[in-house]
Amino acid sequence: MTLPFILASNLVLIAAIIGLVHWLGRSVTARLESEDGARALFLAEYPAAAVVETVIAVAGDGALLRLEGGRAIGLLRAQGAHWLVRLIEPSSFGGVSQVGCGRIRFRLADFAAPHVALDLGDPALAALWCSRLRALRVVPAIPRRRPLELVP
């Protein structure tokens, strides 16, 4: 067998397995059921955080959480069947790239999670959270000995 044939047959097998997994109904995205659920998911990753307010995306595929002190915002975003959970601090916020029609899209200074897009369903709500995110840039970060990131 030649190398090109081996590589091509590998790609065909990979495509076939991906197709099978999709056909088996395994392409379902994680969904948030409630604000309490969102809070619990976030606190499981950042147990030292104090959540003040939560907004869940229309599709349930993400949430933003206002935290006590206003120096960071919590983020939940569906990552397949699981969740991406991040603490957005001034140093990790890369700026809002788009806001409108209830949608908000922003960048993170995070190579492994560069963009986040959430549909909050309400233009006023999106604008409010957009302003909270933008405000992070003018909040001086307080140096901490220990970050909030504590996996249980």
Next chain:
Amino acid sequence: MMNSAVELPDAVTIATPIFVALVVLEAIATRYRWVKGSYETRDTATSLLMGFGSLIAGLLFAWIGVDAILYAYRFHVFEIGFGWGAFAVAFVLDDFVYYWVHRIGHRSRWFWASHVVHHSSQHFNLSTALRQTWTGPLNGLFVLKIPLALLGFPPALLFFVAGLNLVYQFFIHTEAVGRLPRWIEAVFNTPSHHRVHHGRDAHYLDANYAGAFIVWDRLFGTFTPEQDGLPLHYGLVRNLGTFNPLRVAVHEFIPIAVDLVQPGLTLGQRVGYLFAPPGWSHDGSRMTTDDLKRAAAERAKRPLAAE
């Protein structure tokens, strides 16, 4: 004893159809809940594409380690050859070396930047076994195998047993198998032990580095048994927000580069960002796995202290 020109097959190539068949079988069996486990389409796609990319990276770069071992063998001390005894001893010693390669791969950030790819899925299934690094052949850890060649184990034998070891490890990436008989769990790395290794919960971090024999972890104090009452979540302490294979492949190298070019660091601090344990920082603003474990242990004590 066979002659020194003997050609040994590549165990991974031979086993690939079995890998494919078992991934398909496990995906179906978990879908209908015949066995424990879960698959997700994009996660599976990423795992398989990382495996494919790893194959390409091997074709491009594996020669570096191969040539180093072939060169070292020119200076071998003993004529060990290809007998059954040599095969058995080579398998055990290669597994011993694998333990240390794997342990270093978790405990030093430069090597972790390659190995982290394998831990980047939040699922634990047979496709996760195929989620392999693209940069491993370049990280330099092949040097730990050179002593075996210098000792006199023929390179072909070393490559063969290393392939067998990888094949063995494919089968332990599953939730479908619970606990095996006690004597097997005592000696061999098993799905139960390896679930612990892929756990991101603080109580399971940095444990069970074994390839085939869990005895190395028992011997060197890194063994942690799977405990039924404790939560077990898979993936990274800080999970990825992408399924893009290119980002997955290099996602830890980028922050390393960012840390290295920070102004005002001493040379020692820059070396720390490259080789110290993942999570190390010059100002203590981040947490290593040791810090995470300590913090989790302290938190677990608090309710008792309050009583």
